[in-house]
Amino acid sequence: DTTVKQNPRYKLARVGKPVNLICSQTMNHDTMYWYQKKPNQAPKLLLFYYDKILNREADTFEKFQSSRPNNSFCSLYIGSAGLEYSAMYLCASSRSWGGWAEQFFGPGTRLTVL
Amino acid sequence: GDSVTQTEGQVALSEEDFLTIHCNYSASGYPALFWYVQYPGEGPQFLFRASRDKEKGSSRGFEATYNKEATSFHLQKASVQESDSAVYYCALSGPGTQVVGQLTFGSGTRLQVYA
Numbered sequence: 435d436t437t438v439k440q441n442p443r444y445k446l447a448r449v450g451k452p453v454n455l456i457c458s459q460t461m462n463h464d465t466m467y468w469y470q471k472k473p474n475q476a477p478k479l480l481l482f483y484y485d486k487i488l489n490r491e492a493d494t495f496e497k498f499q500s501s502r503p504n505n506s507f508c509s510l511y512i513g514s515a516g517l518e519y520s521a522m523y524l525c526a527s528s529r530s531w532g533g534w535a536e537q538f539f540g541p542g543t544r545l546t547v548l
Numbered sequence: 549g550d551s552v553t554q555t556e557g558q559v560a561l562s563e564e565d566f567l568t569i570h571c572n573y574s575a576s577g578y579p580a581l582f583w584y585v586q587y588p589g590e591g592p593q594f595l596f597r598a599s600r601d602k603e604k605g606s607s608r609g610f611e612a613t614y615n616k617e618a619t620s621f622h623l624q625k626a627s628v629q630e631s632d633s634a635v636y637y638c639a640l641s642g643p644g645t646q647v648v649g650q651l652t653f654g655s656g657t658r659l660q661v662y663a
Binding site: 482 | 552557580582584589590591592593594597599637641650651652653654655656
């Protein structure tokens with residue numbers, strides 16, 4: 435099974451409220467990623483977990499948090515949603531092996547902040 | 549920093565037409581170059597990869613050749629089908645990321661093929 439699952443598929447949030455998005459994979463991949471995708475823009479890497487180590491991009495460091503309680507599960511947390519957070523959030527996973535492994539993507543969660 | 553440029557935002561073709569989607573990159577050294585395809589309602593799927601100059605990647609009739617001199621990795625297909633309608637993303641993974649392959653994506657090209 436090469437499926438990456440994301441829940442929910444659609445999320446409506448109010449400005450200032452927290453948002454928690456969930457991703458899971460059963461491929462025993464050691465790395466999981468979160469991307470943000472806005473219309474007509476490239477998917478932008480927000481952060482990734484390599485095993486239990488969290489790496490966040492410099493420009494999103496304070497805006498997004500994440501947790502990975504086990505190998506299969508990873509969440510993306512927004513403490514206080516703003517209008518600018520409206521986007522598609524894509525989760526991906528890969529097996530790191532010293533080469534450039536392909537990433538497996540979930541279908542995404544469309545977040546709308548009002 | 550690293551970047552990927554896809555010239556065409558949208559491409560419209562008829563079945564059996566020849567497809568070219570242009571991809572140029574900016575990165576130091578020899579990054580790995582990828583093409584991903586995204587069908588409606590799904591996440592991006594890996595199409596193929598190339599990691600050294602003049603290497604050709606291919607899958608499902610699509611192909612691209614790594615051109616270090618031109619910093620390009622253009623996607624081509626000789627005869628497109630309606631089922632190829634999707635968004636295509638060019639991406640790179642920098643030479644310093646061989647263990648954990650963070651991807652830098654282009655903005656995508658929407659291909660619509662008409663029967």
